[in-house]
Amino acid sequence: MKKTLLLLLLSLFTISSSLEAQRKSKDKKKENSEAKTSKAKTPKYSDFINKDTKTDEGLFKVHFDKDKFIYEIPKSYLGKEMLLVTRLRDIPAGLGGGYVNAGSKINTQVVVWEKYKNKVLLKVKSYNAVANDSLPIFKSVEANNLEPIIYSFDIKTQNSDSTAVLVDVTKFFSSDVKAISGLSSRFRKTYKVKRLDADRSFVSSIKSYPENVEVVQNFTFDADAPPSNRNTNTITMRVNQSMILLPENPMMPRISDKRVGYFSLENVDYSSEALKADEKRYIKRWRLEPKDVEAYNRGELVEPKKQIVYYLDPATPEKLRKYIKQGVDDWAKVFETAGFKNAIIAKMPPTKEEDPEFSMEDARYSSIRYVASTTRNATGPSVADPRSGEILESDIIWYHNHLRSYRNRYLLETGAANPSARTLDTPAEDIGEMMRMVISHEVGHALGLPHNMAASYAYPVDSLRSGSFTQKYGIAATIMDYARYNYVAQPGDKDVRFVRQLGPYDHYAINWGYRVVPNANTPEDEVKTLDTWIEDKADNPIYRFGGQRFDPSAQTEGIGNDQVKASTYGVKNLKIVAKNLPSWTSDQTNNYQDLSELYGELLSVWGRYSGHVVGNIGGVFEYNKKPSQSGNVYVPVTKAKQKESMAWLQANVFKTQNWLLDKDILNKIEETGYTDKLASYQNRFLGTLLNYRTLNRMIEAEVIQDEFYAASDMVKDLRKGIFSETNATKNVDLQRRTLQKSFIEKMKNLMDNEESKNNDISSIVRGELEALKNQVNTASKRAVNTITKYHYKDCYAKINEILNPKK
Structure with a gap:
């Protein structure tokens, strides 16, 4: 029995050992197999890159x-x-x-x-x-x-x-x-x-x-x-x-100065020795370095090490190419002011045979793209190194339909005094000149220059009627203003320039931004010299830089240093154009499409001229200065100019402009909506005048101005003018009824404005509404026709609701 048991145990041990040996053998084979598989699966270059790649x-x-x-x-x-x-x-x-x-x-x-x-x-x-x-x-x-x-x-x-x-x-x-x-x-x-x-x-x-x-x-x-x-x-x-x-060695930055217009970038420098982090702003510009530094320092014109080159899109129509090229090449003369010759040029790109590797997508090449699009625009973007502000490349974009906008504006703004503009088929040379200047404007952006809307304020209004002046100086001190056309020139003025051009500010700004300052090793080393260049010309308005906001001298599309005078000339011309619009359009084409389009744009032009005058009321001039310069930075518009502007607006905006409601045009182009269009402009200007910021600037002028146009006087003048019919037994026409209701609505908005409740604005609004309530109540009792009577009663009810809101 014992023997049998022993044999059985030996047998089980042998089987167990054999099974263990077999398991280890399998595990070893598995490990070897996995190792081989793992080795085989390690990705190789050829797994990704092969003959089909x-x-x-x-x-x-x-x-x-x-x-x-x-x-x-x-x-x-x-x-x-x-x-x-x-x-x-x-x-x-x-x-x-x-x-x-x-x-x-x-x-x-x-x-x-x-x-x-x-x-x-x-x-x-x-x-x-x-x-x-x-x-x-x-x-x-x-x-x-x-x-x-x-x-x-x-x-x-x-x-x-x-x-x-x-x-x-x-x-x-x-x-x-x-x-x-x-x-x-x-x-x-x-x-x-x-x-x-x-x-x-x-x-x-x-x-x-x-x-x-x-x-x-x-x-x-x-x-x-x-x-x-x-x-x-x-x-x-x-x-x-x-x-x-990005470049291995960044360009030395140039510190921005808000007295000269440049696009810029900002960073916070914690290396500063000041008791706080130092905010630094650097301008954006191309890296122009003279080939011959010694000759450059002697004042000689020197070529840059690397020229700025723009390649024209091969899709550009052949008849337009020379104008686009001129728009770029015009800046070469400007760069000579900064000491560089042949600094910038436009070229057609090389052919495939000349350079098979050339591509407009290559960031080494800047281009002017011609885009087949209905968009009416052109842009001048650029790409800059954020470490230094160095512009690395730029792709200016011109949209095909943009010339139509310029043709229309040319007809509307200069047609009264300029015979060549009185047609839908604008002469090719005129169109080319417009395109040339648009390209110059966009190139200016690509060189680092932003809009300078104050430049058009540098020239006296009557100088814009002078042929000798405008041919030499243009219609604004810079191409970077939105002063597109000379709308001031009157019929009979001789040899006047109507289209904008580069001006003296452009030479000044390029010199300030691009001229190399000798012996300057850091941006800070340049500041004293740069300040001198600015302060030497600080008293000349031609060299002033100004941005839009509350400053009436820096408004889009304006020209001349007196908005009331310039807009008076502009509206006078527009009235001539309005009378002739059918004969210059639909009579020639035998359809009303262009008449309709140009009538709508004529309203916009009138709106721009009117808006320039609106900007005077509550306006504050901004003269950027450093403490080393004399004079104030902020100067409110004089009381006399603001009152003159209010009188102009009453006569040319708030009074119904029947010349803009010409039935010989309106009954040809649309069945309804024309009064609403005119009302929308009047409503916009009311909104600008009866605006918290405008009124608050006028209220605060009391502190810094000896003689000021009080906000209460302005609102009173506005009310009296807009509701002038209440002083006589007189019907109120449709346009005026809409305007009067809009006035009441704007006053309600001011009353409801949280900011207005804690200053004089709420007091002014309440006082003027009380006066107006009595005014319309009396007028309703002597109104001539039914709608005028109903209108006054409605105005009374609206005012009463504002003054006595239901709990």
Whole structure:
């Protein structure tokens, strides 16, 4: 029995040992197999790049195969700063209410590609806060400005010599990544965007150039309220992503000064010795450096090391090319003021035979695009290095239909005094001159110059009627003002220039921004010299820079230094144009389409002239100065000029303008709505005058002005003028009845305004409404016709409700 049991135990042990040996053998084989499999699955370069792969050489190698885009990023570029620019390439009709254009820049951000373990991170680097990296505070700036990660990419493999890593960027560029999206949160809310449809969204192309990579994305969103094609519930757009390598050595910045107009960028410098972080603002400009520094310092004209070159779009109609080229080349003479010759030029791009690698998408080349679009606009955007303000490239956009706007304005604003404008077929040379000046204006933006609306205020109004003056100086001191046409010149004035041109301010601003200051090694070293250049010309209005807001001398579309006088001339001319509009349009074309279009624009022109005068009331001139200069920065418009402006408005705006309601035009172009259009302008001007900010400026003028136009007097004058019919037994016409109701409504808005309740405005409104209540009550008892009587009683009831609101 014992023997049998022993044999049984030995047998079980042998079987167990055998099974264990078999298990270990299997485990070993499995490990070897897994090791071989693992080794076999390690990605190789050839797994991604093969004979079927298309490769584009450039800043990065871009590989494309089977709908996959792969970047081969040299390790030497990891950590290098690059500029990522997001632009709208193609957009649906009506996006942004028509105020957003294809080519618009949506976002600009500095990015770096950074390796972390087995990933590459794309991070945004901010220059809003900076410090010298040699100072202890630099660590705190870094710690308190952690760079956000836009995206994390898996490293697929390396190239054969391990000098570059491969990452798949397909998902990044085909997904709805908010940091690079062309659709803002505002648009998403407005158009009720639900999601990006992945099946209808894709990367259209990725091209690599020596200094940049260009990506075109096709995105389709599901949206409940798209801007156009509403029944599709769809928004489709094309977005362009430009990634540009920033210069290894940044240009020395130039400190901005608000006395000279330049686009600028701002950062907070924690390296400052001041007792707070120092806010610094630098202008945007091209890097122009003289080839021969010694000759330049002697005052000789010297060519720059790198010329600014604009290439014309091959799609530009041949008959227009010379005007576009002239619009660019005109700036070459301006740059001579800053000591540079041949600084800027326009060219046709090389042909494929001349340069097969040339592309308008290449960030090394600036261009003027001619876009086949019904949009009436032109833009002059540029891309600048946020570290220094250096403009790196620019793509000016001209939209095909923009010339129609200029033709219409030319006819309306100069037709009374300018025979060549009295036609729909504007002479080709005139159209070309207009286009040339629009391009010059947009080039000015691309050179760093913003609008300078104060420049048109530099010239006396009557000088604009002089042929010798306007031919020499133009109609404004700069091309950067919106002084498009000379609407002041009267019939019979001889040899007057009607179209704007570059002026003395342009030479001054380019010299200030681009002239090299000798022996200056830091931006701060330049300031004393730059200040001298400004202060030497500070008393001359030709060299003044002014932005829009409350300043009546810096208004859009105005010309001359007296708005009342200029607008009087302008309206006088418009009345001549209005009488002749049918003979210059519908009589020639045998249809009313152009008459209708031009009549609508004629109302707009009258509205602009009127708005210039409105700006005087409650207006404050702004003269930017440093403490070393004499005089005040803010100077209210004189009482006499404000009262003169009020009288002008009563006669030319608030009194019914029957010349704008010409039945020989209106009964040809629309069945109704013309009185509403006129009323909308009158309502707008009332809103400007009876506005909290306007009234508050007038109230505060009491503190700084010895003789001022009191807010209470202004509202009283306005009331008396608008309700002048109440002083006589007289009917109130339709236009005036609408205007009078609008006055009461605007007064109600002021009464309800929370800001108005704690100052004199509420007192003024209440007092004037009390007076008006008695005024219309008395007038209703002697009204001539029924509608006038009903109107006064309605006004009485509305005023009573405002003064005695129901609890």
